[in-house]
Amino acid sequence: MRPGGPVIGPIILGLTGSIGMGKSATAGMFAALGVPVHDADAAVHALYGPGGEAAAAIGAAFPGVRDPRGGVDRARLRDAVLGDPDRMAALEALVHPLVRAASTAFLARHAAAPLVVLDIPLLYETGGETRCDAVAVVSAPPEVQRARVLARPGMNEAAFAAILAKQMPDAEKRARADFVIDTGGGFPAAEAEVARIVARLTEGRAPPHRAGG
Structure with a gap:
């Protein structure tokens, strides 16, 4: 969480959740209530396009990964760094500062908003919670998650397992979160929970807690 002290600018809510939990749909629920949402995945797509x-x-660091339009072919890039920690670290050193700059620009654009959402899939895994006043984790029962993921085109058990191996376990995310939004019971219930979170964070602008505060 951000250091203690008076809230300056909008309250920043980190939104995260493992694959198949319904995070993107939940981010849309915040947006539908007028809360500005920064989508970290969309920012990366724009940077790679x-x-x-x-x-x-x-393209200079990883020859052969450019696509015919001049962007980055993400499948080729994934193959280029897969299983090579040094190459992955080199990629992250290139991309992470640009992703951070995009989120900083987003916060500057919405400095007058009472609440903003940073939608970051690997929020805890990358230490992104230190930029936030509170964190909401989107969750669902394992069987619901599994069914959703395996229904995606091109997804299989091996790919699902590989993705889960890179993500913090859902139970740990839930334990660390200020709010848990459960999509397993259907999205109408999740929408109601999102509305409660927005009301709590914007009425009096008081986040649930801050480290050191």
Whole structure:
């Protein structure tokens, strides 16, 4: 969490959740209530796309990963770094500062908003919670998660297992979160929980707690 002291600017709510939990749909619920949402995945796609800030640097560092339009072919890039920690670290060193700059620009654009959401899939895994006043974790029962993920085109058991291995266990995320949004019971219930969270964080602008505060 951000250091203690008076809230300056909007309250920052981190939104995260493992694959198949319904995080993207939940981010849309916040947006539908008028809360500005920064989608970290969308920011990365823009950075990797034709003309994106990261495309040229990634192409230079990893020959053969550019696509015909001048962007980055993410499948080729994944193959180029898979199983190679040094190459992955080199990629992260290129991309992470640009992703951070995009979120900083987002916060500057919405400095007058009472509440903003940083939608970050690997929030805890990358230490992103230190930029937030509170964290909401989107969750669902394991069987619901599994069914959702395996229904995706091109997904299989091995790929699902590999993704889960890179993510903090759902139980640990839930334990660390200020709010848990359970989508397992259907999205109407999740929408109601999102509305309660927005009301709590914007009425009096008081986050649930702050480290050191």
